[in-house]
Amino acid sequence: MSKLVVATTSLAGCFGCHMSLLDIDERILDLIELVEFNKSPINDIKTFTKQCDIGLIEGGCCNSENIHVLKDFRKNCKILVSLGECAIMGGLPALRNGIPIEECLAEAYLDGPTVKGNIHKILPNDKELPMLLDKVYPCHEVVKIDYYLPGCPPRADLIWDVLVALVTGDEMKLPYEVVKFD
Template sequence: MSKPVVATAHFTGCFGCHMSILDIDERILDLVELVEFNKSPINDIKNFTKPVDIGIIEGGISNDENAEILMEFRKHCKILVAIGACALTGGVPSMRNLVPLKECLEEAYLNGPTVKSENTGIIPNDPDIPVLLDKVYPCHEVVKIDYFLPGCPPTADTIWNALVALLKGEPLNLDYELIKYD
């Protein structure tokens, strides 16, 4: 029987949740035995090559590219797991939601105290750069998410326990100490 297929993605966040995945220490050897990785920043596979059993999502949705790839993940993955504060709530990047996007960009590129005079007057709008959304959205506001793992980042134990439970088809029960928002 072929191994279950796992894919991961990183959107607007700090990559800390992927670091936490790698923080499972020597259990990473078990993981390699248990699953096969498809599209993921860990192996640098850029495109889905087969249907995926479990998709793991880190980060909030702040631009059109994030949204597009998240929808692609939903299409290819049987189960979608959002991990970490940014994917679940928008997290620290969503602090910009309290300020209109135009003001954010003007502060960063036109009026901010660290803007050098020769760079003034340019808000980047190259077609190759993803277009920022009005707000940073939690993943579940864009597509249906099946499971949520909180934490900033979720600990390696949280991710490991959840992954093993999902692979075995067992209910996902997190111990008290593993439910954290920070």
């Protein structure tokens, strides 16, 4: 059986979910027997080189680049998994959703207590920069997401179980403690 191809990315996240993935420790050696990584920060492959089976998405969408990356993942992966709170609900970055974007930018670049020396009142507007979205969107509002794995971050064993379930095609057990956080 040929190995399943896995891609991962971190959008508006903190890389905590990826760190949690690395927490599977030495089982990563077992994992690479089962799967092959394509585009991912883990192996630093920057662009898709082939069609993938599984895409793991960490983080929601806060800017135009996140949108492009997410749509690229949808195009290149058969199955997409929203990994962790930010991908599923926007998470911590979505705290800004109740505040107008103008206020957020002004606080960060013009009026905030830590703003020193921006005497020309410059706002980041180079066309090379990603454009900020009006609010932070959960991934499933932008593309179709097949599975959701809650947690902040989902713990390593859970990610391991998900990957094994997706590879073997077995149904996964999700006991109550795993999906209840509040």
